[in-house]
Amino acid sequence: MIEMGGSASGAVLRPVAAPPGAAQSTLGELAKRASTDDLAFRELYDRIKRPVYTFLFRMVGHMGEAEELMQETLLKVHRNLSRLNSEESFLGWTFSIARNTAISHLRKKRPRVEPIEEVAEPASAFSEHAAAEVSVDLQRILLRIPPRYRSIFILGVIEQREYADIARMSGKSLAAVKTDIHRAREMVREQWLRLRDGKSGGNGV
Amino acid sequence: MRCHEVRLEISAFLDGELSPCAVSELEDHFEACAECRSEVESFRVMDAEFRRRLGAVEPDPALFARFLEARDRKRDHPAWWRLAWAGVGVAAMLMVAVFGARIQEKRVEAAILEQIDSKPRPAPVTNVFAVSRFEQKHAPFEYRDSLSGRNPFRVEGTGQNVRPVAQGGDR
Numbered sequence: 001m002i003e004m005g006g007s008a009s010g011a012v013l014r015p016v017a018a019p020p021g022a023a024q025s026t027l028g029e030l031a032k033r034a035s036t037d038d039l040a041f042r043e044l045y046d047r048i049k050r051p052v053y054t055f056l057f058r059m060v061g062h063m064g065e066a067e068e069l070m071q072e073t074l075l076k077v078h079r080n081l082s083r084l085n086s087e088e089s090f091l092g093w094t095f096s097i098a099r100n101t102a103i104s105h106l107r108k109k110r111p112r113v114e115p116i117e118e119v120a121e122p123a124s125a126f127s128e129h130a131a132a133e134v135s136v137d138l139q140r141i142l143l144r145i146p147p148r149y150r151s152i153f154i155l156g157v158i159e160q161r162e163y164a165d166i167a168r169m170s171g172k173s174l175a176a177v178k179t180d181i182h183r184a185r186e187m188v189r190e191q192w193l194r195l196r197d198g199k200s201g202g203n204g205v
Numbered sequence: 206m207r208c209h210e211v212r213l214e215i216s217a218f219l220d221g222e223l224s225p226c227a228v229s230e231l232e233d234h235f236e237a238c239a240e241c242r243s244e245v246e247s248f249r250v251m252d253a254e255f256r257r258r259l260g261a262v263e264p265d266p267a268l269f270a271r272f273l274e275a276r277d278r279k280r281d282h283p284a285w286w287r288l289a290w291a292g293v294g295v296a297a298m299l300m301v302a303v304f305g306a307r308i309q310e311k312r313v314e315a316a317i318l319e320q321i322d323s324k325p326r327p328a329p330v331t332n333v334f335a336v337s338r339f340e341q342k343h344a345p346f347e348y349r350d351s352l353s354g355r356n357p358f359r360v361e362g363t364g365q366n367v368r369p370v371a372q373g374g375d376r
């Protein structure tokens with residue numbers, strides 16, 4: 001259920017709580033209607049925005065850039081809804097579009113010199129600063145590894161998606177995904193150990 | 206299992222992607238091998254830290270409205286590459302039209318020339334051995350066909366191709 005609302009940038013579609021007893025449509029059902037029905041597309045967006053945006057943000061480490069990529073991903077998803085195979089998971093398909101969009105964007109752009117942004121994490125007043133600092137350090141580690149391995153590390157290790165899903169998203173074999181995740185883990189660990197060594201004054205782990 | 210084989214399976218082990226049989230085989234190895242056990246622990250700590258610190262992020266609430274705007278803008282104003290392709294298409298059609306007309310013109314020309322050539326004409330009378338002193342000096346090795354004794358590239362009687370060749374052409 002969705003209502004129309006006004007905003008500075010024009011009409012905005014806002015979902016409202018479904019009445020009790022109303023069955024929630026599946027992503028597949030919504031996807032079938034979404035190419036012609038903006039309300040259905042809004043509902044789809046609400047269900048996938050968090051994981052997809054988080055993935056894009058982790059890929060680029062910058063909110064403005066992540067939002068641009070999210071918008072590009074939404075445009076591609078909306079344009080190609082008719083091509084979505086009914087057997088395919090909508091979220092997996094959207095992830096594969098987001099992944100390809102992010103990787104091609106990273107191939108084109110020059111390395112960012114601005115500091116990495118980090119969103120506020122829930123933390124106590126005392127540890128807030130230290131927690132944000134650690135998050136920035138970890139995000140920086142992600143940005144140091146090649147985009148292909150970065151995406152696989154985010155999906156496989158941080159998001160804990162199944163290897164079979166990742167294989168479908170990236171168009172690779174299960175064996176290749178297994179090897180790539182292991183390689184990505186090793187790359188990240190190398191940087192992570194270096195960071196820990198640096199913080200503990202070079203005493204090792 | 207040997208250590209190097211175990212190391213290759215550690216990621217799949219941590220991600221729950223191994224069969225129960227393979228898991229118990231690896232666990233047996235970790236019991237016995239302190240080095241591999243420390244390796245898997247190190248990965249486990251790292252994974253947990255990344256998952257805890259790099260949590261989910263919410264996009265700007267206005268992002269969907271911006272997407273709708275961008276989509277409608279694209280519908281109203283087609284992308285530059287679409288316009289470029291339309292331009293290429295028009296240019297290609299124009300080229301086909303121009304070349305088609307030119308080819309037709311050439312065909313008509315060829316037909317007229319054929320008609321003219323088919324009329325009997327007297328053979329040109331030329332003395333092929335009469336070579337001017339100028340030609341002997343500047344083009345002593347002018348090409349001549351061995352059968353006809355003529356230079357087939359020469360325009361007979363006009364002297365148009367009588368031009369000095371490079372000095373030292375007598376080599």
